[in-house]
Amino acid sequence: MVNIENLHKRFNKNIVLSGVDLNITEGGIFAILGPNGSGKTTLIKSILGMVIPNKGTINVLGENIKNSSNYRHKIDYLPQIANFPNNLKVKELIKMIKDLRGDTNEDERLIELFTLHPFLDKKLGNLSGGTKQKVNLVLTFMFDSPLIILDEPTTGLDPISLIRLKDLIQTEKAKGKTILITSHIMSFVEEVSDEIVFLLEGQIYFRGSISELKNKTNQPDFEHAIASILTENNA
Amino acid sequence: MLKILKYSFFDLMRSRWSYVYFAFYLLLGIVLLFLNNDLSKAVITLMNVIIVLVPLIGTIFGVMxxxxxxxxxxxxxxxxxxxxxxxxxxxxxxxxxxxMSLILGLGIPFIAYGLFKSNAIWDFYLLLITGTFLTLIFTALAFNIALTNENKIKGFGYAILLWLFLAIIYDGLFLMSLVLFEDYPLDKLSLIGTMLNPIDLSRTLILLKLDISALLGYTGAVFKKFFGTNFGLIISFVMLVIWVILPVLRIVLKSKKKDF
Structure with a gap:
């Protein structure tokens, strides 16, 4: 699905990724974890082609992504902070993205699911953080792509929406899709993910299931296992 | 690209600033025509305004x-x-x-005044074409500056400096070098100096067309002597096109390598 080889990226003198090798197979939910500044978002943005790597190759669905843009038809991406053009109405934004990516009818169902009807005619600049995140989710899930990338999907969501999000993720997984998630909410990660990838100082420190991580660190629960990695490495 | 163009265009058309800009030119056109009562004089006054103002608005709008x-x-x-x-x-x-704001804002009062019956119509066309060129050039330069500078304040600073340099300082330096080296033949230097500044180039272009020797100045005179009126016009146009193409090329190249 996604194949990354020897990925290097630095911003000026700040080395963010130094030799990441990652092979993500088809189907399942993968969580990308790591402390702040460990390169999670940079890794995701490299897959999306928003960040240009200094070195290394990335293949998405067997296609080298360098200088290509068409492969993004096969990716649904949820950006970290919902930064939308402020003077656009919710309705207009949805219409615009549909115009750019192709038509879909899923948006109606998703708007219903997140009860966004009252906000359709409001400008994005006037929405609360949580509502913006819901709009963000609608934009991401309304297309039927084999790869879904979610950067901090839970930010700002109320408990009901969170439950709906989890359901949504599980339905997509049942369709055989591959889902990449980053999150700092460990309970959320533990609940949804099949496999975790732990980034530390620009490299992959651990990759495997949650139970393997618990065994490796000799910790009874997931949150402590993560914490022990961080304290051991002074991160 | 057309879809993005459409969205950006309508986004801007809805913004208040496009109307302010449009209204400004509308007012300027009306005032000049009815104060001057002379179409070709109005064109010259307009030229002086356009040549300074269009680059400024293009730069600021582009960066913003x-x-x-x-x-x-x-x-x-x-x-x-x-x-x-x-x-x-x-x-x-x-x-x-x-x-569009420029063309409509100036076009409407001039048409109302009876431009189509006048001989000044070609001069007026040329004025609008040069204004459009200057918009294309300075918006492209502004995008270049913004793409290179993440910091907004720095970006704005450089944009204003660029305008100040090309619209005002450049002329001063140019003039000083002419005075300083007056003992030497300066034809080539002044030709090249004019070509390297799109604002000077536009001014020369319009003055060549208007054929007002008194306003041509040294460079204009050299231009005219060197190329003759028609050839001079063509050369100036070619240079303006190059001035558009180069910054646009850099936008494409720079945006390919940028991280977001």
Whole structure:
């Protein structure tokens, strides 16, 4: 699905990724974890082609992504902070993205699911953080792509929406899709993910299931296992 | 690219500033025509205004639009769109909407005054064409500055400096060098000096067309002597086109390598 080889990226003198090798197979939910500044978002943005790597190759669905843009038809991406053009109405934004990516009818169902009807005619600049995140989710899930990338999907969501999000993720997984998630909410990660990838100082420190991580660190629960990695490495 | 162009264009057309800009030219056109009562004099006054103001508005608008639509750009970057079409679309959206404000704002009062019956129509066309060129050039330069500088304040600073340099300081330096080296033959130097500044180039172009020797100045005279009126016009146009192409090329190249 996604194949990354020897990925290097630095911003000026700040080395963010130094030799990441990652092979993500088809189907399942993968969580990308790591402390702040460990390169999670940079890794995701490299897959999306928003960040240009200094070195290394990335293949998405067997296609080298360098200088290509068409492969993004096969990716649904949820950006970290919902930064939308402020003077656009919710309705207009949805219409615009549909115009750019192709038509879909899923948006109606998703708007219903997140009860966004009252906000359709409001400008994005006037929405609360949580509502913006819901709009963000609608934009991401309304297309039927084999790869879904979610950067901090839970930010700002109320408990009901969170439950709906989890359901949504599980339905997509049942369709055989591959889902990449980053999150700092460990309970959320533990609940949804099949496999975790732990980034530390620009490299992959651990990759495997949650139970393997618990065994490796000799910790009874997931949150402590993560914490022990961080304290051991002074991160 | 056309889709992005469409969205940027309509986004700008809805913004208040396009109307302010449009209204300004409308007012300027009306006032000049009815105070001057002479079409060709009005064209000369307009030239003096346009040559300074259009670059300023193009630069400021370009930089402002780029920084303000950062979120929009990031949203677009995650979509299956080519980077070059995103940035060229936005650039053309800004440049075209600014040019429209200029053309309509000045065109309406002049048509109302009876431009089509007058001999000054070609001079007026030339004025609008040069104004459009200057918009294209300075918006492209502004996008270049904004793409290179993440910091908004720095970006604005450089943009203003660029305008100040090309609109005012350049002329001063140019004049000083002419005075300083007056003992030497300066034809070539002054020709090259004019070509390297799109504002000077536009001024020479319009004055050549208007054929007002008194206003031509040294460079204009050299231009005329060197190329003759028609050839001079063509050369100036070619240079203006180059002035558009080079910054646009850099937008494409720079945007390909940038991280977001």
């Amino acid at each position: 639009y780029y920084y303000n639509s950062k979120e929009f750009t990031e949203l677009l970057l995650a979509q299956p769109l080519k980077r070059s079409s995103i940035f060229l679309g936005q650039y053309l959206g800004v440049a075209i909407s600014l040019s």
